[in-house]
Amino acid sequence: MYFPPSPAEEAVAAELASVRPALETAYAGALDGARAAVLTRLWRALAFEPLPWVVGRERGSDGLTLRLAGGGRLDGPPPDAHATGAYVEELLLDGKPHRQAARLMAALGVPHGEEFAAELDGSTASLALSRAGQPASGTDFAPRTTREWEQRVVDGHPYHPNCRSRPGFSVAEQLAYAPEHRPVVELGLVAVRAEECLVTGGWPAELRDGRRILVPVHPWQAEHVLAHERPRSGFAAHPLMALRTLAPVAGGAHVKTALSTRLTSSVRDISGYSIETAAAVSAFAQALSERLDGRLHVTRTLGAATAHSPDLAAVLREPPEVYADAAAGERVLPVAALAWFPPARSAAWRARFARLALSVCLRALELGVALEAHGQNLLVVLSATGVPLRLVYRDLADIRISPARLVRHGLPVPPLSGRLITDDETALRRKLFGSLLTGALGATAGSAGALAEALASAAAAGLPATADTEALLTRGLPTKALTLMRLSPGVPGDQWAELPNPLAER
Structure with a gap:
């Protein structure tokens, strides 16, 4: 059955013909796979x-049927909560086949579904563009640096249907700024009088001009949000996995810039709260890492500045590579890139990594810190x-x-208030489990069965004997309800779902 291109797919193809015609064939060839990835x-x-x-879910040996309000039904294959491959090519809504997530969402006719459908359409088209820009099979593209490993993460968020949604970015801008296309980005500098800025931590001399603070600005932000500003020429940098965080070509601190557009779920500006708390949180995290026997390093925040605007702010952060002994051949990989690291495909490697990640992060949680360890x-x-x-944590x-x-373990309480602070056990466990278990480890394993095997091996080898560990091994696993959040624009904050614990199914 023929499924015609969607509006976003056609729009990207038309612009690609103008700005990068050499990618037209690869883009067309990537569409079916991108559709399946987003539909999955x-x-x-x-x-x-x-x-x-x-209103109902009926599981059978050959699939799952969803009963919908109003009497409709949606049929699909047996779901795997931790599968990262594109295994869903078609879903049946009242018997009619759908292979495009956007058109399915529109056909469901649910509140805010049209807006979300447009995002899914953009996500699918951008994902096809991202895949089209990869080197041809057989090309020597073995990553050598941490930055190159980050740029191997082509598909974006492993579970979010908006994995590659980049509203406000043209095709030319995606090619010019997105890490998977491996560009070099020229950051600008906006000069702001020191008395009009909030600066925490150190701010380097090279980003000062007399009594003015020079705030690094992403070129997309300069063109679309800060049009009234006239940035000075800044420096060249490589975009990292987060897109708005970049590694200067000349080396040195990584730069987290404001980017006031919605990527996946969130608008990527930088809040005043983040700037105010940056130095105190960084100092606190360094003290915490000293209690973890050298198994966890936290990249230091070297400086943070804002012109009292979330649209004009930047954070300077230590590169994670400083925590690897290059002379001994050590290297640092983001966990999201492990899918391209051949040893990580073995069960023994995954078990060893799971034990390291779980033991360190559970110990940090016991002490009083829940990391967002995706x-x-x-x-x-x-x-x-x-x-x-060992592990490195950033951001x-x-x-x-x-x-x-913290008090229970004799650790000093940092001078902080606001959203970072909570004693709520559910909130603490959701923060860690929802990122580490149903994000990092699940995505690395690639399936519920492989995750169960890794968790069981880690547990058998020994994990901290805490109530948190018991909850992790015996209860359902929390995960952000990312689609529900996109369909609930009037509901602030995170919303949650509970996934089956794969250990309970063994």
Whole structure:
């Protein structure tokens, strides 16, 4: 059956013909795979999230049927909560086949579905563009640096249907700024009088001009949001997995810039709260890492500045590579890139990595810190032979800190308030488990069965004997209900779903 191109797919093809015609054939060839990848992510959400218009779920040996409000039904294959491959090519809505997530969402006719359908359409088209821009099979494209490993993460978020949604970015801008296309980006500098800025931590001399602070600005932000500003010429940098965080070509601190557009779920500006708390949180995290026997390093925040605007702010962060001994052949990989690291395909390697990640992160949680340890924030230091040795964590903007737990373990409570601080056990466990288990480890394993095997091996080898560990091994696993959140624009904050614990199914 023929499924015609969607509006976004056609729009990207038309612009590609103008700005990069050499990619037209590869883009057309990537569309079917991109459609399946986004549809797979959407099916996971429909199968497991508490969507109010899904009134029943009937599981059979050959698939899953969703009963919809109003009497409709949606049929698909057996869902795997941790599968990262594109295994869903078609879903049947009242018997009619759908192979495009956007058209399926529009056909469901649910509140806010049209808006979400447009995002899914853009995600599918951008994903095909991202895949089209990869080197041809057989090309020597073996990553050598951490930055090159980051740029191997082509498909974006492993579970979010908006894995490659980049509203506001033209095709030319995606090719010019997105990490998977491996460009060099020229950052600008906006000069702001020091008295009009909030600066925490150090701010380097090269980013000062007398009594003015020079704030690095992403070129997309300069053109679309800060049009009234006239940035100075800045410096060249490589975009990292987060797109708005870049590694200067000349080396030195990584630069996290404001990018006021919605990528996956969130608008990527930088809040004043993040700037205010940056130095204190970084100092606190360094003290915490000292209690973890050298198994966890936290990249230091070297400086943070804002012109009292979330649209004009930047954070300077230590590169994770400083925590690897290059002379000994060590290297650092973001966990999201492990799918391209051959040793990580073995069950023994995954078990060893799971034990390292779980033991370190559970110990940190016991002490009072829940890390948002998804595949972008969490990195692993590997030996010259590929053995996982220790972890590196970056981006402290969304961790959670429990004063009660810190006091219980004789640790000083940082001088902080606001959203980073909570003693709520559910919130703390959701923060860690929802990122590490149903994000980093699940995506690395690639299936519920492989994740169960890795978790069981890690547990048998020994994990911290805490209530948190017991909850992790015996209860359902929390995960952000990412699709429900996109369909609930009036509901602030995170919403959650519970996934089956694969250990309970063994």
